Amino acid sequence: MDIEETDQVTGRRTTGHIWNGIRELDTPIPRGILLFLIVTHLFAALWWLLEPTWPLGTTYTKGLVGSDQKQTVEQNIAAAASARQAWTTQVETLSYDEIRADEGLMAKVRSNGHQLFGDNCAACHGRDGKGGHNYPDLTDDDWLWGGGPEKIAETLTVGVNSRNESSRISQMPSFGADQMLERKQVLDVAAYVYSLSNPESSTASNIGSIEAGREVFLTTCASCHGEDAKGNADVGAPNLTDNRWIYGGTIERIIETIHGGRQGHMPTWDERLTPLQIRILALYVNSLGTEKP
Amino acid sequence: MGQLTSGERQLGVVVLVVLAIIGIAMAAGGRFDPIGIHGVLVLVYSLALLYVLFSQAFGPEPDASRFASYYDDPIKVGIGLTLVWAVFGMFIGVWAAAQLAWPSLNFDMAWSSFGRIRPAHTTGVIFGFGGNALIATSFHVVQRTSRARLADQFSPWFVIFGYNLFCLIAVSGYFMGVTQSKEYAEAEWYADLLLVVVWVTYFFLYVRTLARRKEPHIYVANWYFMAFIIVVAILHIINNLAVPISLTHAKSYTIWAGVQDAMVQWWYGHNAVAFFLTAGFLGMLYYYLPIRAQRPIFSYRLSILSFWGITFFYMWAGSHHLHYTAMPLWVQNLGMTFSVMLLVPSWASAGNALLTLNGAWHRVRDDATLRFIMMAAFFYGLSTFEGSFLAIRPVNSLSHYTDWTVGHVHAGALGWVAMITFGAMYTLVPSLWKRQRMYSSALVEVHFWLALIGTLIYVFAMWNSGIIQGLMWRTYSPDDTLVYSFVDTLLAMYPYYMARAFGGLLFLIGAIVAAYNVWMTVRFVPGVVDATADKPLAADAHDDATPAPAE
Numbered sequence: 129m130d131i132e133e134t135d136q137v138t139g140r141r142t143t144g145h146i147w148n149g150i151r152e153l154d155t156p157i158p159r160g161i162l163l164f165l166i167v168t169h170l171f172a173a174l175w176w177l178l179e180p181t182w183p184l185g186t187t188y189t190k191g192l193v194g195s196d197q198k199q200t201v202e203q204n205i206a207a208a209a210s211a212r213q214a215w216t217t218q219v220e221t222l223s224y225d226e227i228r229a230d231e232g233l234m235a236k237v238r239s240n241g242h243q244l245f246g247d248n249c250a251a252c253h254g255r256d257g258k259g260g261h262n263y264p265d266l267t268d269d270d271w272l273w274g275g276g277p278e279k280i281a282e283t284l285t286v287g288v289n290s291r292n293e294s295s296r297i298s299q300m301p302s303f304g305a306d307q308m309l310e311r312k313q314v315l316d317v318a319a320y321v322y323s324l325s326n327p328e329s330s331t332a333s334n335i336g337s338i339e340a341g342r343e344v345f346l347t348t349c350a351s352c353h354g355e356d357a358k359g360n361a362d363v364g365a366p367n368l369t370d371n372r373w374i375y376g377g378t379i380e381r382i383i384e385t386i387h388g389g390r391q392g393h394m395p396t397w398d399e400r401l402t403p404l405q406i407r408i409l410a411l412y413v414n415s416l417g418t419e420k421p
Numbered sequence: 422m423g424q425l426t427s428g429e430r431q432l433g434v435v436v437l438v439v440l441a442i443i444g445i446a447m448a449a450g451g452r453f454d455p456i457g458i459h460g461v462l463v464l465v466y467s468l469a470l471l472y473v474l475f476s477q478a479f480g481p482e483p484d485a486s487r488f489a490s491y492y493d494d495p496i497k498v499g500i501g502l503t504l505v506w507a508v509f510g511m512f513i514g515v516w517a518a519a520q521l522a523w524p525s526l527n528f529d530m531a532w533s534s535f536g537r538i539r540p541a542h543t544t545g546v547i548f549g550f551g552g553n554a555l556i557a558t559s560f561h562v563v564q565r566t567s568r569a570r571l572a573d574q575f576s577p578w579f580v581i582f583g584y585n586l587f588c589l590i591a592v593s594g595y596f597m598g599v600t601q602s603k604e605y606a607e608a609e610w611y612a613d614l615l616l617v618v619v620w621v622t623y624f625f626l627y628v629r630t631l632a633r634r635k636e637p638h639i640y641v642a643n644w645y646f647m648a649f650i651i652v653v654a655i656l657h658i659i660n661n662l663a664v665p666i667s668l669t670h671a672k673s674y675t676i677w678a679g680v681q682d683a684m685v686q687w688w689y690g691h692n693a694v695a696f697f698l699t700a701g702f703l704g705m706l707y708y709y710l711p712i713r714a715q716r717p718i719f720s721y722r723l724s725i726l727s728f729w730g731i732t733f734f735y736m737w738a739g740s741h742h743l744h745y746t747a748m749p750l751w752v753q754n755l756g757m758t759f760s761v762m763l764l765v766p767s768w769a770s771a772g773n774a775l776l777t778l779n780g781a782w783h784r785v786r787d788d789a790t791l792r793f794i795m796m797a798a799f800f801y802g803l804s805t806f807e808g809s810f811l812a813i814r815p816v817n818s819l820s821h822y823t824d825w826t827v828g829h830v831h832a833g834a835l836g837w838v839a840m841i842t843f844g845a846m847y848t849l850v851p852s853l854w855k856r857q858r859m860y861s862s863a864l865v866e867v868h869f870w871l872a873l874i875g876t877l878i879y880v881f882a883m884w885n886s887g888i889i890q891g892l893m894w895r896t897y898s899p900d901d902t903l904v905y906s907f908v909d910t911l912l913a914m915y916p917y918y919m920a921r922a923f924g925g926l927l928f929l930i931g932a933i934v935a936a937y938n939v940w941m942t943v944r945f946v947p948g949v950v951d952a953t954a955d956k957p958l959a960a961d962a963h964d965d966a967t968p969a970p971a972e
Binding site for chain 1: 565566568636637638640641708711712716717718719720721722723724726745749750751753754755757758759761762764765768769772779780897898900901902903904905906907908909912
């Protein structure tokens, strides 16, 4: 339908078309919009002039500024690295003891270590390094493979049970599943291990079992965990007397460990992190355990 | 499916039998591959529809008086499906949001893990809710603004049921882990093929209906619906070109590789936003806004400017999704400049809508439905400004990969797309079912505030979260090292993730209220007396009396 008329509210003419009651005003395009249109187009044109934009067959317009994003990124990375150099060369060249004595340098190490740890290690060891089920606590200054930055750096570099050729090997055999011990022996030795950190658990009724377990321990376990059960950092055997557990300290979990064995897996980092980053992390992780308030 | 002629019913039976056979073949060939399970789904779907068809197969021929009125039955079904998908898709969305705050809410099951429910949410809301709304309203608008009945009675049903089968296959596939790993185009090759057939039918139905129009001019809403239909077809076909590993496996590999693949994907992705989520819904806006406000469109010239601006500039802008990637810099720059130029046509549309309300602001105050439409236009303006802004490379270096993008999308999806849809639904439902009014205008009011508050909470939470996230990622200490690790940023996000889930929950409750209100309207609100309104002019009705051959 075509009926031109004037709209009461705006005083504008309609275009005359009507669709199911819908009309349109013939309002000209507002100035502001045209102006705005020109501004955005000028902006675009200016950008085309300055920066690479239009394709030309096999090449493209380079623009007066002619940025290249790959170069920009490389330059930025190099600039940041050289800005860092002031202190990173110190970390690379000074000995661990010298670094630890330098409080200013350690502050930088801790701050960078926090970020590196968060991005690489927190997934297993937790954001605060306190570990969790199946992953050791790194803040208790109680080390499977020995404390101090050197040992820790070595652990990081080669990993544990990793695919690195010189990986540390951690083997807690599966005594029950491989039938090295009978079921009763497993239960006895578990009761003994449990009693080491929970002395109140030994009562008149189970003292026999604990005693039998002690025998088993001395013959079967002491070679790795030591006669006093305080562990051995050479084979990564944990201290079993301190009530700090990787795999859980309830009697059930201990039985599970002895029955099925445990082989913790810690990746090797020498391919993914630079030697500098490993040094920073070693110092950082060491400080988690030794510098607790 | 009343009014079908016996010829159309027979055609329906043939198509459904063919579909059932395809289903059996997929099930037999695919066996325990997901395509086999989808074969069973296709079979059950076609048998269910066959049952419905047969239950009226031997009814009398419809009488010719039907040509004197519009063909609205498929629209009614489309509206029902729109609301079902709305509730489903938004529920999955709230669930996904909750998983980000409380990850264990995936209950340790594969099908409910975040990576699977996330596309189920996006497909559910964009294609399920948005797509059904677009199809239903486009059928309504094209008939009213052309004063012509839909060109035939078979293809609208084919489009609606075919389209929903596509959505079902897509969403159920994601739960089984089926995906092409292309955002918003996750559905695998066989679902994509189905959609091509459906979409081409839709296109021809639309053009044929337009060709029968009794109006000398084609109304703006139809320009937008046409752009939506044509461009989505092109995008869908090109981005989904893929080679299945075999005809009995769900998996396929795209023919695009490397950076070209990325470019094609985001050319698709961005124009899906442009032509599905923008052009289509602008079509909706251009019809239901003037109808509800009872005002003429502010400026015909502005409509022309924004239509051609939007259709032209959007096509170039996709590469702004790939700033600072392996994509050559010149492509990024080109996309960025076109995104900036796109701003004015977008704002021209939003402005045209808001200025149309001059002389109707008292209605906006009193009528929550019109307020939905007004808010939609407002959010459209807001999110298009934000989009152009985020496309500027230096801005993007802060926002890219952060929640800011998610906030931007939802300003558009909740604020614009969903609000215009609900505004259109509340206008359309009473008129389509010939009811005096919606069952409860108080519930419309409640829905409006739930939707608005939910959207604001969502968007503000994501703005905060995204900007904090972006800043934390780039914070350097005086020692020239990064200060925060990724997990540190996650902890900072936590409160915002909870807020976002809450905002989304409000929006979902709103959608449930809407579904209830529509149901009650259809069931219990008395009909209007004047049933002669809303019909093509009686004088012209006679020309329509020759039924078009079904496709």
